[in-house]
Amino acid sequence: MDIHVTIDGEVIDLHSLTDEEFAFYMNALMKYKENIPHNEFLKLLQSPEVMKGKKITREVTKSNLFRAIQDLEHRLAIRQGIVSGEVSQEEPAQKAEYVSAYKAAQMKNATITGIVRAVREGRLAGHQDKKRGHWKIPTKALEKYTPTRQNRKKK
Structure with missing residues (x-):
């Protein structure tokens, strides 16, 4: 995978992630595809790998890892009927x-x-x-x- 395309069409370059962040992203992508319960997926978004041991700050929310995981979380919430909206059939993780x-x-x-x-x-x-x-x-x-x-x- 090279890029993550968000629901809004924003492109996140996965090559900008560290090796550890990329491994974490791929694990989250697998869990998203498995359609795990939304509340379980939320734990990934709040994990130390994403949060860097911090509270949610502007720096954290601007990180590529946080934005990609948050997009997967939003897609999952829509898929499971927790929030309304439409998710495109386009795969979020893509070759580029x-x-x-x-x-x-x-x-x-x-x-x-x-x-x-x-x-x-x-x-x-x-x-x-x-x-x-x-x-x-x-x-x-x-x-x-x-x-x-x-x-x-x-x-």
Whole structure:
């Protein structure tokens, strides 16, 4: 799995997770697919792996692991009739096609620096390759991304 696509269509790059966080995510995904009781799944969202031993803070809620697990929890609550809503039939965990920051900048008429800044600030899913250091941006994330004015190329 490369990305997690939320109910709202937000793309979370799973390569940004640590190995431990990714293992935890895959375990939560398995439990989601098993349709475990919602109250049991909530314990995963409140676990030390997600909470980092803290209370729920802005930092915790902005983490990719928390956002992905929370999305699975929301999907499960809808599936089990606890809350109303619709869940798309699209699988939340998906393989992704990636492009370089250079190609992403071309596709969005933006600067490479602007694309990298958006990834670092969490406004665009993506990660830096651990071996070569190249930035990789999921094409699915680019579909919804609009560069800020200062990140656009000058005409």
